[in-house]
Amino acid sequence: MAMRRIFPLKLPVEALLVGGLFLLTGFLGVGYGARIWLPPLASRHGAGIDAMLTYLLVAVGALFLVGHVALGVLIWRAARQPRITHRLATRKTEWVLSAALGLLMALVAEGGVLAIGIPVWSEYFGAVPPRHALLVEVTAQQFVWNVRYPGDDGVFGRTDARLIDDASNPIGTDRDDPAAADDVVLQNEIAVPVGQPVTVRLRSKDVIHSFFLPHLRVKQDAVPGMTPEIVFVPTRKGTFEIACAELCGLAHYRMQGFLHVLSEDEFRLWLQEHSSGS
Amino acid sequence: MAHIPVEGAFEAEAGAHVADQVGFVRRYIFSTDHKVIGIQYILTGLFMAVVGTLLAVLIRLQLGWPAHQWTLVGKLLPAGMAGGIMTPEFYLALVTMHGTIMVFFFISYVLVSGFGNYLIPLQVGARDMAYPFLNMLSYWVALLSALVMLASFFVTGGAAAAGWTSYPPLSAVPSAVPGSGWGQTLWILSMALFIASFTMSSLNFVATIFSLRARGMSMMRMSLTVWSFFISAILGLLAFPPLTAAAVMLLFDRHFGTSFFLPSGLVVANQLLPHQGGSPLLWQLLFWFLGHPEVYVLILPALGIACDILPAFTRKPVFGYRIQVYCLIAVGVLSMVVWGHHMFVSGMSPFSGEYFTLATLLITIPMTIFGVNMMGSLWGGKLRLTTAMLFTLGVIAFFGTGGFGGLFLGNATADMQLHDTYFVVGHFHFMIGGVTLLATFAALYFWFPKMFGRSMNESWGKVHFWLTFIPFFTVFFMQHFLGLQGMPRRYYAFTSYEFLQRTMGQNVVISVAALTLMGAQLIFLANFCWSLARGRRAEANPWRATTLEWTVDSPPPHGNFGHALPVVHRWPYEYSVEGFDADYTPQTVSPREVPVTA
Numbered sequence: 039m040a041m042r043r044i045f046p047l048k049l050p051v052e053a054l055l056v057g058g059l060f061l062l063t064g065f066l067g068v069g070y071g072a073r074i075w076l077p078p079l080a081s082r083h084g085a086g087i088d089a090m091l092t093y094l095l096v097a098v099g100a101l102f103l104v105g106h107v108a109l110g111v112l113i114w115r116a117a118r119q120p121r122i123t124h125r126l127a128t129r130k131t132e133w134v135l136s137a138a139l140g141l142l143m144a145l146v147a148e149g150g151v152l153a154i155g156i157p158v159w160s161e162y163f164g165a166v167p168p169r170h171a172l173l174v175e176v177t178a179q180q181f182v183w184n185v186r187y188p189g190d191d192g193v194f195g196r197t198d199a200r201l202i203d204d205a206s207n208p209i210g211t212d213r214d215d216p217a218a219a220d221d222v223v224l225q226n227e228i229a230v231p232v233g234q235p236v237t238v239r240l241r242s243k244d245v246i247h248s249f250f251l252p253h254l255r256v257k258q259d260a261v262p263g264m265t266p267e268i269v270f271v272p273t274r275k276g277t278f279e280i281a282c283a284e285l286c287g288l289a290h291y292r293m294q295g296f297l298h299v300l301s302e303d304e305f306r307l308w309l310q311e312h313s314s315g316s
Numbered sequence: 317m318a319h320i321p322v323e324g325a326f327e328a329e330a331g332a333h334v335a336d337q338v339g340f341v342r343r344y345i346f347s348t349d350h351k352v353i354g355i356q357y358i359l360t361g362l363f364m365a366v367v368g369t370l371l372a373v374l375i376r377l378q379l380g381w382p383a384h385q386w387t388l389v390g391k392l393l394p395a396g397m398a399g400g401i402m403t404p405e406f407y408l409a410l411v412t413m414h415g416t417i418m419v420f421f422f423i424s425y426v427l428v429s430g431f432g433n434y435l436i437p438l439q440v441g442a443r444d445m446a447y448p449f450l451n452m453l454s455y456w457v458a459l460l461s462a463l464v465m466l467a468s469f470f471v472t473g474g475a476a477a478a479g480w481t482s483y484p485p486l487s488a489v490p491s492a493v494p495g496s497g498w499g500q501t502l503w504i505l506s507m508a509l510f511i512a513s514f515t516m517s518s519l520n521f522v523a524t525i526f527s528l529r530a531r532g533m534s535m536m537r538m539s540l541t542v543w544s545f546f547i548s549a550i551l552g553l554l555a556f557p558p559l560t561a562a563a564v565m566l567l568f569d570r571h572f573g574t575s576f577f578l579p580s581g582l583v584v585a586n587q588l589l590p591h592q593g594g595s596p597l598l599w600q601l602l603f604w605f606l607g608h609p610e611v612y613v614l615i616l617p618a619l620g621i622a623c624d625i626l627p628a629f630t631r632k633p634v635f636g637y638r639i640q641v642y643c644l645i646a647v648g649v650l651s652m653v654v655w656g657h658h659m660f661v662s663g664m665s666p667f668s669g670e671y672f673t674l675a676t677l678l679i680t681i682p683m684t685i686f687g688v689n690m691m692g693s694l695w696g697g698k699l700r701l702t703t704a705m706l707f708t709l710g711v712i713a714f715f716g717t718g719g720f721g722g723l724f725l726g727n728a729t730a731d732m733q734l735h736d737t738y739f740v741v742g743h744f745h746f747m748i749g750g751v752t753l754l755a756t757f758a759a760l761y762f763w764f765p766k767m768f769g770r771s772m773n774e775s776w777g778k779v780h781f782w783l784t785f786i787p788f789f790t791v792f793f794m795q796h797f798l799g800l801q802g803m804p805r806r807y808y809a810f811t812s813y814e815f816l817q818r819t820m821g822q823n824v825v826i827s828v829a830a831l832t833l834m835g836a837q838l839i840f841l842a843n844f845c846w847s848l849a850r851g852r853r854a855e856a857n858p859w860r861a862t863t864l865e866w867t868v869d870s871p872p873p874h875g876n877f878g879h880a881l882p883v884v885h886r887w888p889y890e891y892s893v894e895g896f897d898a899d900y901t902p903q904t905v906s907p908r909e910v911p912v913t914a
Contacts (some may be wrong), residue, residue, distance in 0.1 A: 091724070243583045250804065253815065257736075281802075285478065313762060
C-alpha cells in the first residue's frame with residue numbers, strides 16, 4: 039500500500055527509459071563538451087577564431103540541450119497517453135512555427151557569421167602584410183617542411199624544379215643567382231620573433247599538404263602550383279608544433295615541424311647561428 | 317500520357333501466374349521485379365557493410381592502442397599487419413576503403429537503391445519501375461562496381477590509400493603512395509561504374525514517380541518517403557555525372573600522360589614529373605560538386621523514411637506535411653550550391669569562402685524546420701515504442717546533433733581551425749553515418765514484414781537499438797571534441813605530438829565504445845537471418861499503416877496489386893480520424909466511407 043501512495047500510477051518503464059535516454063544525452067553532451075577546449079591560444083587573429091568558436095559552442099550547446107530535453111519530454115508524455123490529444127495543426131500554426139524557427143536559425147547561424155565570423159575572416163585574409171613583416175617561405179614535401187629565410191637582402195634566390203635533389207638541394211635553389219647566397223634553408227624548424235607579423239609563403243613540391251599550427255589557429259593548404267601567403271602575429275614565446283592537416287602519404291602522421299617563437303634578440307641570434315650552417 | 321499504354325501492358329501480364337511461368341533464375345537472380353532488385357541491393361549493401369565494419373574494427377584497434385601487437389590479427393592479415401603491427405600504408409587503405417564502402421556501397425545501396433526500388437512503385441501504386449530492364453541492369457552494374465572495389469584489396473600495392481576524396485596529386489601519381497598503383501585505378505573504375513549504375517536507378521526513380529502514379533495519387537498525396545527519393549534522385553542525376561568526367565580525367569592523368577590535375581614542377585620521390593598546366597583544385601571542385609549533394613542524396617531518404625515511420629507509431633498525421641515537402645525541395649536546391657565549404661582552406665579565393673559560408677548556413681533554416689516538425693509529430697500522439705520507432709527517434713536526435721556540427725563547419729572562420737580534424741569525422745558520421753544508419757535500421761525493422769512475410773524479433777531489436785545508439789553517440793560526439801583539441805584526421809598514430817597527449821585516453825574510450833557498437837551489430841545480423849527463416853508470420857498490415865504497400869499481401873505478389881491498380885483518395889497520413897473506430901484509414905478508402913481531412 040505504501041508503494042501505491044508513492045507511485046500512484048503504474049510506472050511505464052519503457053517511456054521513462056527512452057525519454058530519459060534523450061534527456062540525459064542532452065545533459066551529458068553539454069557537460070562533456072563544456073570541459074574541453076582548444077590548445078592554448080598563441081596568435082593575435084586566433085582570438086577572433088576563438089570568439090567565433092565560443093559563440094558557436096554556447097549557442098549550439100543551448101540548442102542541443104533544449105532540443106534533447108524537448109525530445110525526451112515529448113516521448114515521456116506521449117508514450118503514456120491512452121489516446122491522441124492533438125491531431126492536425128492548422129496551416130497557420132505550421133507556418134508561424136516555421137517562420138519563427140527560420141528566423142531563429144537565421145539569427146543564430148547567419149547572424150553569428152555576419153557579426154563575428156566574416157570580420158575575422160576578412161581581416162585575416164584581407165590584411166595587407168605590413169612592410170616590416172618577416173617573410174618565411176615554407177615548401178612542403180613528403181614528409182618535410184622546407185623552411186627558407188631570404189637573408190639580409192630580403193630577396194629569395196631563384197628556384198627551379200629541375201635543380202631539385204632531395205639530399206643536396208631540396209627546394210631547387212639556383213646557386214648562380216646572387217640573391218640565393220644569403221638565403222637560409224632549414225628543415226622542420228621555423229623561428230619567428232614574438233609580437234611581430236609573419237608572412238608565410240606556402241609551396242608544395244609534390245602533393246597537397248596543409249600547414250597547421252593548432253595553437254596559432256593557422257591552417258592553410260599547400261597546393262602544388264599555387265603560392266598562397268598567410269599572415270599571423272604570434273603573441274607568446276614558446277615552441278609550437280606544426281602538423282600536416284591534409285593526407286599526403288604514408289608518413290603524413292609524422293610530418294611534424296616546430297615553430298619557435300622567440301624574443302627579438304633571441305630570434306636574431308638563432309637566425310645567425312643557422313645561416314652559418316647552411 | 318505516356319503511362320497509359322505502359323500501365324495497360326502491365327495490366328495484361330499482371331497477377332501471380334506470370335511469375336509462375338518464369339524460372340528461378342529470371343525470378344530471383346536476373347529479375348526485373350523492383351521488389352527482388354530492391355532486396356538484392358539491400359543484401360549486397362549489408363554484405364558490404366560487414367566488410368566496411370571489419371575495416372573500422374582495425375582502424376579503432378590502431379587508434380586506441382597504437383603500439384599494441386595484435387598477434388592473432390597479424391596471422392589473418394600477413395600483408396597489412398605483419399607480426400600483428402599495422403603498417404601505415406595499410407592504415408591509409410583502411411580509412412580510404414572504409415569511407416568509400418560505407419558511403420557508396422552500404423548506405424547508397426541499402427537505403428537509397430534498396431528501399432527506393434522496393435518502396436517507390438508500391439507507394440505510388442505502380443506495378444514496377446518505369447524501366448524494369450534498366451533497373452535490372454543498374455543492379456548488375458552496381459554489383460560489378462562493388463566487386464571491382466573489393467578486388468582492389470588484392471592487387472599489388474593494396475587498395476587505394478588516398479582517402480575517399482582521392483585528392484590528386486596523391487591519387488594521380490602512382491609513386492606518391494603505395495595504394496596509388498592498381499588499387500587507385502580500380503577505385504576510379506569502380507566509382508565510374510557506381511555512378512553509371514546510380515544514374516540508371518535515379519532515372520528510373522524520377523520516371524516512375526512522374527509517370528506511373530496510380531489514379532488519384534497527386535504529387536501532394538505522395539508519402540514523404542517518395543518525395544525524399546524523388547528529390548534525392550534528381551540531385552543524383554544533376555550532381556553525379558561531373559564526377560564521372562573527373563574520374564575519367566584522373567584515369568587519363570594516371571595512365572595516359574595528361575595533366576588535368578597536375579601542375580608543372582612536381583617532384584615526387586626525387587623525380588621531376590613531365591606534367592604541366594593542371595590544377596589540383598579542379599578535382600576538388602568536381603569531387604565536391606558531387607560529394608556535397610551526395611550527402612543529401614543519402615540523408616533525404618533517411619529523413620523521409622523517418623517521417624513516414626513516425627505516424628504509424630504516434631497514430632496521428634505527421635506535423636506540417638506540406639512544409640516538410642517544401643523543406644526537402646529547398647534543401648535539394650541549396651545542396652547544389654554549397655560544395656565550396658569543403659575547401660575553405662584549400663587556397664581558393666577568400667571571397668568565395670564568404671559566399672559559401674552564407675549559402676551553407678542557409679541550409680540550417682529548412683533543416684531546422686524539418687527536424688522540429690518531426691518532433692512536432694510526437695506532440696499529442698500515442699506512442700508505441702517499437703524497435704522501428706526507437707530507431708526513428710534516434711534519427712531525430714542524431715539529425716539534431718549532426719546538424720549542429722554543421723553550424724561549426726559551414727562557418728569558414730570556425731572551419732579554419734576544425735577543417736580536416738576529427739570534428740569533421742564526428743560530424744559526418746552523425747549525418748551520413750548516423751542518421752542514415754539509424755534510418756536504415758528503422759526501415760529494415762519496419763518493412764521487413766512486408767518484404768519477407770515474417771516479422772523481426774522485437775526484444776532483440778530493442779537490445780540492438782540501445783547497444784547501437786549509446787556507443788554510436790559516445791564515439792562520434794567525443795570525436796567532435798578531439799577535433800576541437802586539434803587532432804587531425806587520417807593519422808596513423810598521434811604519439812609524437814605533445815599537444816595531443818591528452819587525447820590518448822579519449823581515444824581508448826572511443827575505441828572501446830566503437831568495438832561495442834560493431835559487436836552489437838552481430839545481434840542485428842543474427843536477428844535478421846533468424847527472422848528470415850523463423851520469424852513470426854506477418855499479416856498484410858502489421859503496423860496498421862496507411863500507405864499503399866500495406867494494402868497488399870506480405871510479401872506482395874509479382875505486379876504488386878492483383879488485377880486492378882489501386883485508386884487513391886487521400887493523403888498518406890490519415891490516422892485517428894475523429895468519430896471512426898479504426899485509428900487509420902488507408903489511402904484507398906473512399907471519402908464516402910471516411911472523410912478526407914487534409
